[in-house]
């Protein structure tokens with residue numbers, strides 16, 4: 654599959670790749686600032702990613718987290734350009750050893766390939782006008798980290814944003830932590846979000862704030878229905894509708910009940 658879409662936005666380039674284009678989360682955008690790549694894209698899209706990275710040989714590769722759609726080609730890029738990718742400390746062991754992923758994810762993204770990394774520093778100077786700050790944002794994954802281009806107010810958000818209204822969640826995600834991370838990030842000064850799946854989101858601060866509000870509302874509603882004595886599956890149907898093809902195909906590893914089940918437990922006062 655060739656590059657699906659070229660992205661260009663005030664000094665940031667990107668290439669959208671993906672085997673399928675069924676939903677927003679089945680394609681992926683690899684971003685580049687000058688000779689620095691942000692995330693490596695899924696391994697089954699190597700040909701398209703290679704076309705993009707070969708245009709300007711990268712000197713650095715920064716990973717936002719270990720998931721296979723973000724780090725799938727890190728090993729190939731490392732070898733091709735003789736570099737050691739930077740990755741958040743909490744993801745480095747998994748990246749080095751490799752790990753198995755469920756069948757649906759293997760179909761959509763391919764398998765992750767083990768890669769040796771070096772620790773992602775708190776700050777990186779990429780030029781006089783470009784300081785990137787690493788912001789740990791656990792929840793989606795333990796090692797999840799956003800990157801803020803301070804001078805421009807650009808947030809490379811990895812998988813923190815995705816959509817204003819979440820419908821599904823992975824079984825290994827932690828909603829309470831995710832919401833706390835969003836609260837932290839909203840204290841930062843940024844306007845545009847570069848989401849790994851959604852693409853460029855202008856007025857991104859407002860969009861992320863709306864996502865948090867929607868999640869808070871979901872938590873309140875889920876708790877209320879739980880207190881009224883409804884079962885978890887009744888609450889899921891009430892708030893997000895019945896489980897769909899994605900839930901079934903992933904054998905509920907990615908499902909509505911993962912989201913709504915946790916929503917009833919979140920302590921909003923701790924955010």
Ligand SMILES: [Zn+2]
Nearest residue numbers: 718720793812
């Ligand atoms: Zn992810």
